Amino acid sequence: MLQDKRLIEYHFDRNDTNYSVGDIFLGTVKKVMPGLNAAFIDIGYQKDAFLHYGDLGEQFPSMMKWSKGVQSQKITTGALKTFQFEGTLDKVGKAADVFKKGQQLLVQIVKEPISTKGPRLSMDISMAGRYLVLVPFSNTISVSKKIVSKTERERLKRLIASIKPDNFGVIIRTVAEGREVAELDKDMQSMTANWETLFQTLRTAKPNDKVLGELGRSSSMLRDLLNESFDSITVDSAPMYEEMRSYLQKIAPDKLGLLKLHTGKVKVFEHVGLEKQLKTLFGKTVTVPGGGYLVIEHTEALHVIDVNSGNKSNQESDQEATALMINMLAAKEVARQLRLRDMGGIIVVDFIDMKSAESRKKVEDAVRDVMKHDKARFTILPITKFGLLQITRQRVRPAENIVTGEVCPTCGGTGKISASILVTDEIDNSIEDLLVTQNQSGISLYVHPFLHAYYTKGLVSKQMKWYLKYYKWVKVMKDTSLGLTDYRIEDERGEEIELQSPAAAMSRLQDREVEELTD
Template sequence: MSNELIINSTQEGERIALLQDKRLIEYHFDRNDTNYSVGDIFLGTVKKVMPGLNAAFIDIGYEKDAFLHYGDLGEQFPSLSKWVRGVQSQKTSVAALKTFGLEKPLDKVGKVADTLKKSQQVLVQIVKEPISTKGPRLSTDISMAGRYLVLVPFSNTISVSKKIVSKTERERLKRLIASIKPDNFGVIIRTVAEGREVAELDRDMQSMVGKWEQLFQALRIAKERDKVLGELGRTSSMLRDMLNESFDAITVDTTARYEEIRGYLEQIAPDKLGLLKHYTGKVKVFEHLGIEKQLKTLFGKTVTVPGGGYLVIEHTEALHVIDVNSGNKSNQESDQEATALMVNMLAAKEVARQLRLRDMGGIIVVDFIDMKSGESRKKVEDVVYQIMKHDKARFTILPITKFGLLQITRQRVRPAEKIVTGEVCPTCGGTGKISASIQVTDEIDNSIEDLLVTQNQSGITLHVHPFLHAYYTKGLVSRQMKWYLKYYKWIKVTKDTSLGLTDYRIEDEHGEEIELHSAAAAMARLQDREIEIEITD
């Protein structure tokens, strides 16, 4: 199984596509104007304390106040508050916590009104980006993620990812980290650290300690609502979290981004530099690799399931609903139960892929085709789980009900990705009206005669819809040949799929446009004329 990361730079930001065996499984758009990303650390101000919610609203500069629940304060909040006060008052002169006296851990079942006061300044980290009408969600349990480790200040605990199952390896990693970690810093050992040597782990540790030093220096001069430390961009964070032995290529289409990623890879994985490629082709990289076509077909309301059937995906404020339909596969099995199982098994794979691809979070309800057998329902559940277990987001899957409904909750961290798959009709421009198609050949003939006879043009090129191209160029004595015999001038005819059936464009010998007929433009001119008449009247 191969993985490829494709990065397309645009004026608005970076389009990032993760391909698995050439199929799109993740898509992100990292906008340039995103100032409130997951992992960013701000110096916020308490605006409201809500005892009924046991939470507070924090001003970090976003148009809506961010939400901080008491449960997200973390046990180290008293120590963090003491350290922040010391840094801002210049009493704390070094970033290291070796001589820092830790406070008593925060009570897990306490009240927010006893901990936070209005106008109090708090150091917070974004854990969920603004979604819909909601502001960011925050935590004061500050952490800094590296490739192999996560650094947690004001703690001395060393934790190991549950996905590392070998007891011997878990103990080895704990011993290594205990020997290199700074005092009063806890560490979470990530899954990718399995089998790594101490030199690699120490390099990652020093990188995160360097970030803590940056935060310390920024906090000394920070004012309320300032971003104290920014998280990596979406591209770099994906490389940090996902880069492994199965990666085959990282393709970038701009020199600036290529150099940036090259520098980042030199820091975190010098052995992976050979995977980085700079695409310089004339065709856009997403178009060249077929990603653009996949985006248009995978983000619509209706999605075809490979092998048979289709999905209808609806989004509401409260939840996402996915309906499974059999399509033309309803007669391929011996009985109804077998047909339902076959379609549902295929659909289950696509459902799991769509959740990750669109980054859908919250509650998802999937309406599978009814199955009477409990064994069949269990098979479909297992397929969904097997595909989703590779997803980084946390999720929960409930058993399929008797009504064929599968309920899933998936961690909602960022807004779901949306791609516009509808397009304005190139023929009518969205007006719903076109000129009579039977007249178009007469209009073209009149235009050609006017250009060749009246204006004495030569070397002209006619661009038309593929259907009209065949009409003018096919046959023993084509219409194109009849023009030549009539005017003794050759007219080049080319097909253009972007033109509507009744549209055409004529260019001179230098490639400059000399006539354009567009139904949309004609309709716009007609509407302008109607407005002009109304104003005159």
């Protein structure tokens, strides 16, 4: 997600895992842990998932009764209109009293597997829609605290009370503010259909089966983040474009015009200037716009961010003013980095020492002001006398981390470098081989920006010399994701051409020269 062309959120969809926040499974109790007041649940993941007694929800007895009834075929409808509720769960009870080894439970993932831990589970099941969240076995209607107008809160409660199914509770999300009953009813019907799907799947489900899957990462992000401030949504995959188009058609038909399919030959991240930002924003050291830099360290227990002044230490008249100026700039970048990397758990920020309590409060307020746009829940404690700011931020997914230390493309990390200047000879040989020997045309050469300048700049550029020599035009394109000595060549259909090794190309060229000398 970009704001004023600057990256503020980056999500990576891990296709190697089948476990996402919001997925509902039929789990099996593997081990009861009285000391933790919890149980470990098998949902098919390599590490058993964790279910604490406090995450069972008040309606745990009703949920157990309903799921057993569905599996035994005694309950024949997904509607809860005639379902008789059980009593509520004792809030201070013990796990050993409700869990039994081998017991089957309907559970929902609330936190993805992180580090060495398995998923975190809840039995307080809910289904999120665009404007509403549906909560079975409840009759409560609650409204987001961010909707502050008393009139609007009452209006929304009245509307939802008239359209919600019996024995289902509803949480009204912030984006529902100002929406008409038709839009809310459409959202309600969609979630009710999801509940019906869960009911039908549960009837024949086996232990560890996924009973109901959450939307794909892209669609769920649109559901949760899309608002009036969006200017465009760009996709570079035709199947993903169709998926998102059909989802937008359902949830926000008026936003269809924002969705664009990127079909250019230049990669979409390269086209919008994202490759460079990704490489500079995810390293251990991050430059702060306006002055100073951050050093970010990740440990098992917490994340540590150190603020340094860099070359901005002499801009103000005294030490306190200098520290405040750098800390204010760093505070905004710290808040942005937390959201960008999706860092959660405990974060400790070591600001430059400030003697004034007023200065410390200004920096703390600056962090809070930028983080108010963050979707994750967070708590910020006052800055200590040592200049340490402690933050806790909701962690539901592993923190994003991009390895930005590049392995030398020439030596491959061995420390032995052959002459990198030979890359231009290799490219020249490959171009000649493709254009003359293989009679290719319409080819595109992708190179590092430095090499792009080498081939395209000048009165008679190397690119023009190729044209004058072969009478075929070679497109030369920048690709900042490539190393200085890396390159790739694509044909007119945009498919990469498999090249022989540089050594083989050089050998073939030498053979040709020998033949010419012999002749």
